Amino acid sequence: MSLREDILHVSRSLLVKEGFGKMSMRKIAKEVDVSATSIYLHFKNKDELLLALIESSIAHLADILQKQLKDGDDPIQKLEKLADGFIYFALNHPQEYEIIYMVRPEEMPKFPKEKFNQIRKVYELLADIIDEGCQKGVLQVEDPLMSAYTVWAQLHGVASVVISKRLDTRIPVEPFVKQAVDHVIQGFITQKTMV
Amino acid sequence: MSLREDILHVSRSLLVKEGFGKMSMRKIAKEVDVSATSIYLHFKNKDELLLALIESSIAHLADILQKQLKDGDDPIQKLEKLADGFIYFALNHPQEYEIIYMVRPEEMPKFPKEKFNQIRKVYELLADIIDEGCQKGVLQVEDPLMSAYTVWAQLHGVASVVISKRLDTRIPVEPFVKQAVDHVIQGFITQKTMV
Amino acid sequence: MSLREDILHVSRSLLVKEGFGKMSMRKIAKEVDVSATSIYLHFKNKDELLLALIESSIAHLADILQKQLKDGDDPIQKLEKLADGFIYFALNHPQEYEIIYMVRPEEMPKFPKEKFNQIRKVYELLADIIDEGCQKGVLQVEDPLMSAYTVWAQLHGVASVVISKRLDTRIPVEPFVKQAVDHVIQGFITQKTMV
Amino acid sequence: MSLREDILHVSRSLLVKEGFGKMSMRKIAKEVDVSATSIYLHFKNKDELLLALIESSIAHLADILQKQLKDGDDPIQKLEKLADGFIYFALNHPQEYEIIYMVRPEEMPKFPKEKFNQIRKVYELLADIIDEGCQKGVLQVEDPLMSAYTVWAQLHGVASVVISKRLDTRIPVEPFVKQAVDHVIQGFITQKTMV
DNA sequence: TATGAATGAGCCTTCATTCAT
DNA sequence: TATGAATGAAGGCTCATTCAT
Numbered sequence: 160m161s162l163r164e165d166i167l168h169v170s171r172s173l174l175v176k177e178g179f180g181k182m183s184m185r186k187i188a189k190e191v192d193v194s195a196t197s198i199y200l201h202f203k204n205k206d207e208l209l210l211a212l213i214e215s216s217i218a219h220l221a222d223i224l225q226k227q228l229k230d231g232d233d234p235i236q237k238l239e240k241l242a243d244g245f246i247y248f249a250l251n252h253p254q255e256y257e258i259i260y261m262v263r264p265e266e267m268p269k270f271p272k273e274k275f276n277q278i279r280k281v282y283e284l285l286a287d288i289i290d291e292g293c294q295k296g297v298l299q300v301e302d303p304l305m306s307a308y309t310v311w312a313q314l315h316g317v318a319s320v321v322i323s324k325r326l327d328t329r330i331p332v333e334p335f336v337k338q339a340v341d342h343v344i345q346g347f348i349t350q351k352t353m354v
Numbered sequence: 355m356s357l358r359e360d361i362l363h364v365s366r367s368l369l370v371k372e373g374f375g376k377m378s379m380r381k382i383a384k385e386v387d388v389s390a391t392s393i394y395l396h397f398k399n400k401d402e403l404l405l406a407l408i409e410s411s412i413a414h415l416a417d418i419l420q421k422q423l424k425d426g427d428d429p430i431q432k433l434e435k436l437a438d439g440f441i442y443f444a445l446n447h448p449q450e451y452e453i454i455y456m457v458r459p460e461e462m463p464k465f466p467k468e469k470f471n472q473i474r475k476v477y478e479l480l481a482d483i484i485d486e487g488c489q490k491g492v493l494q495v496e497d498p499l500m501s502a503y504t505v506w507a508q509l510h511g512v513a514s515v516v517i518s519k520r521l522d523t524r525i526p527v528e529p530f531v532k533q534a535v536d537h538v539i540q541g542f543i544t545q546k547t548m549v
Numbered sequence: 550m551s552l553r554e555d556i557l558h559v560s561r562s563l564l565v566k567e568g569f570g571k572m573s574m575r576k577i578a579k580e581v582d583v584s585a586t587s588i589y590l591h592f593k594n595k596d597e598l599l600l601a602l603i604e605s606s607i608a609h610l611a612d613i614l615q616k617q618l619k620d621g622d623d624p625i626q627k628l629e630k631l632a633d634g635f636i637y638f639a640l641n642h643p644q645e646y647e648i649i650y651m652v653r654p655e656e657m658p659k660f661p662k663e664k665f666n667q668i669r670k671v672y673e674l675l676a677d678i679i680d681e682g683c684q685k686g687v688l689q690v691e692d693p694l695m696s697a698y699t700v701w702a703q704l705h706g707v708a709s710v711v712i713s714k715r716l717d718t719r720i721p722v723e724p725f726v727k728q729a730v731d732h733v734i735q736g737f738i739t740q741k742t743m744v
Numbered sequence: 745m746s747l748r749e750d751i752l753h754v755s756r757s758l759l760v761k762e763g764f765g766k767m768s769m770r771k772i773a774k775e776v777d778v779s780a781t782s783i784y785l786h787f788k789n790k791d792e793l794l795l796a797l798i799e800s801s802i803a804h805l806a807d808i809l810q811k812q813l814k815d816g817d818d819p820i821q822k823l824e825k826l827a828d829g830f831i832y833f834a835l836n837h838p839q840e841y842e843i844i845y846m847v848r849p850e851e852m853p854k855f856p857k858e859k860f861n862q863i864r865k866v867y868e869l870l871a872d873i874i875d876e877g878c879q880k881g882v883l884q885v886e887d888p889l890m891s892a893y894t895v896w897a898q899l900h901g902v903a904s905v906v907i908s909k910r911l912d913t914r915i916p917v918e919p920f921v922k923q924a925v926d927h928v929i930q931g932f933i934t935q936k937t938m939v
Numbered sequence: 940t941a942t943g944a945a946t947g948a949g950c951c952t953t954c955a956t957t958c959a960t
Numbered sequence: 961t962a963t964g965a966a967t968g969a970a971g972g973c974t975c976a977t978t979c980a981t
Binding site for chain 3: 762763765766867887891898899901905910911915919920923928930934
């Protein structure tokens, strides 16, 4: 693995483990077993390192979602698969998920907004599918984009509750996720197809 | 206002704005316009200050939810009011909401878990109502506690998306929240009362 | 006990336990269970507190030595008793002993030298006895004051080695002290009476 | 001179002058005329700096004592030379002597005891010589180790009285030391060879 | 591409002391 | 006699970053 990737890998852990404020170039360097100075050969500064981290995480998520979609599927199947993919990514790559959603837009005026907002494409993907469902008559919503955000917000709630370990210990994780995602998707479909 | 309250007030902003790691006693002191030393007359150390912040935020939320409930209401009305109260708190006291839900546990060292988990009482309140609904036959769920977490997780998703400004700028906030909360609650009720 | 004495008592422990540098007015106040401010009602400042500590320790030592001497004793008996008294004080009041000998003259230009040097009277007491022995023909030394310091220096070595716990753990303390003191005194007497 | 050595040099003075508690990294840095941070490039922290100071001082003393011993010497000559070497070191390298013997163990937190106790080898050297004297019949002692400590304790008394300037100003240093050391050694030999 | 040395700024915290009550 | 509030100074230490090599 290249040094650059090593640095990214270690940074990812540290960022999630200690937060952006306490993640330090020195600690990264130490863990990668390289001089602190060397990091600056690959990343201009701490902010740029964080940016790289976010970008790669978003790319990873987008990639996984893309792979969920198959041409033959109808809109509702796509919806379900997208939701599954999203949750799958969150639970199996919690560090990357956290990186995407931990860093708050207003905290980082330093970050080029257009790069950071690549994540919005994900929601637009969702919106497109909902739109397709409306066109095909299997769904009925007023504003596909708003509905996409509605669904996504709920899924995000489910994922973040699990990842940040706020679930009561008496509740088994998998059944909870299954029930919750089901609730989100079926609730949405039912409501929007019934009239 | 007392110095103690000033400190809490300023800390609250800083904590939300910069995270626990970067919120510094000195910054707080400077903003309150006292010596850094003075903070230690009111709070033993940084951790205790954070604890006070969290405790007061949780108390505030609990208070608001309690006030939502009226004896005459049936379980479904209670459910709706509780959801409304939760969202109301999140949107009107975003800093306190963030302190409760967005400050990462990893960033808070040496934190008495039992105090932090007082928040779980809120979910048990929700579970009790769902349980009551089951007893009265207006709801049908297998595990009231898990269902409570399901509902709450989704509401949390809605709140946190708005608070952390992840909503697409083309989407008007209020309608979004209204639709999303409605979706969560109605979806839950519909699903659980049909069959 | 008066507050003043409480403060002295606690200071004594802290001074010996942590050294002058780390002994703090706050810690004293806390241990005495009084406000830090209150100490200043009894002692002008930290230096004066230390001075009081030294003065009382020296007075205590002088008192014990005085009590060792009886009018009927011959010079050699007096010598032996003085040595015993000195060692007794050191081993039974190690805190006070340390206070007297821990604080180094040049470190404290703040302290009125004449007060601090009261301790020298102790050595002059010794010198007087040696002088008396010479007059009576039972001892023969060139310079009684220097001889007094010679004896005292050796006794101090023995005491300080024990107090500061530099003795090998395989060596039993009491026999060691007995042999060492005996060595100092008998060596001195033998040497000075022979020839 | 290297920065590391400069730091050690300055630390040595400060440690002896102010004690470990009041010796500060910042003061050292200021005197060496570097940033405080730079010290941490050469020593992990304050404790490690102290450790280096002690280790080098002990090594220096051990070196000087070793050089005093010649193969041809008989045990009594060795004893005398060792005593001379010890006093020589104390009076000519008072700072190092103080670091070894006067810095109070309580002021040195978290200190690896085995390293600190390397100094005990010095006393075992002494004990070996006394033992050798016994074997050759020129000395008669019950416990060579205890006798070694007895001799050393008295020499230490002499050295420390001089170094810490507790000698009466009317007493000339050199004759005092000569008489005192002579007293210790001759007293010991006489006592132990007579019977 | 890699590093060791260096630093100014900042961190949390403790200190001795003062002042108004 | 006693205190709570306040503070400037200092403490040990870590940080992101630069520079010469």
